[in-house]
Amino acid sequence: MEIKITETTTPKIMPKESELGFGQYFTDHMLIVDYDVDKGWHNARIVPFGNISLHPASTVLHYGAEIFEGLKAYRTAEGDIQLFRPLENIKRMNTSAERMCLPLLDEGEAMNMLRTFVKLEEKWVPHSFGTSLYLRPYMFGNDETLGVHTVKRATFMIIASPSGSYYKEGINPVKIMIEKDDVRTVRGGTGYAKCGGNYAASTRAGERAGKKGYSQVLWLDGVERKYVEEVGAMNVMFKIDGEIVTPELTGSILPGITRKSCIEVLKKLGYKVSERLLSVDELMDAIKCGKLDEAFGCGTAAVVSPIGRLMYNDVEYVINDEKIGEVTQKLYDVLTGIQWGRVDDEFGWVEKI
């Protein structure tokens, strides 16, 4: 598919790298592709960044037909730009699309769109270690009718936002509250799909935790409310009695690319890694017997986020003296090293632009 490029005549200026934050600024352009059942994907174009217009009955506004991805473009010390396992994001977007009755993308074409777009927005990839150009591919149903069915029209877009370092003030372990009321998703639901609806439904618990001084919640499964699933919008890992334990992908957990990468790095380093059910009782027992050495979230935004305190049933437990653990630090060093091109990419994960 040919991508028609209309460049902006009023390019913006990149804010100072130290003031970027997350998701506040957007680049000069955006990529848009239309879909309809008769023509398939067509009219791929990159146009100046700006508002889009939707029919008031557009499916996405009423029935939440929306999925997205999140990945980063990194600048190496030599000044090159690279992506981290981008095909994994495209494959996951198709898994999400299938779940939400949205059309699938051709992997090769989607890769080409991503590359073409990043290349055009090259100057927006910041230079300092820890900063990146955050890429947000997304897709939504766009039928102009209130009927409920598999969409006949959809739109795929990519926007990008230069982002600051997640750890400007160093890696500080966070306080997490185990959530007992709300659930994020259920098996058979949309937990494994990266869809906007999951976020809308899980914001409330995060806000409530925030009011109590916690930075996020630890989700339990929606059926038995017993098994640990994720932390906020990150996957979660624990080091219990020398072994790394992470919840298995039961269908209600998002299959994170950072999660997958952590598992591969840990196995290569010789750690025992188990993907299995982990009950909150087992976790509490491990804490009480002094066998929980480390706990951390993992995801593209933070890479890893150590958990320093865990609140359950009104009791707060301190983990690893509220310090980042050895395994967590190692994963951070290896993954960020590969992403920002500071260490050898022995896994073949990065793709140069």
Ligand SMILES: *Cc1c(COP(=O)(O)O)cnc(C)c1O
């Ligand atoms: C995106 C996401 C993750 C992390 O996935 P990565 O591919 O590692 O960024 C974890 N949990 C949820 C709910 C997510 O939406």
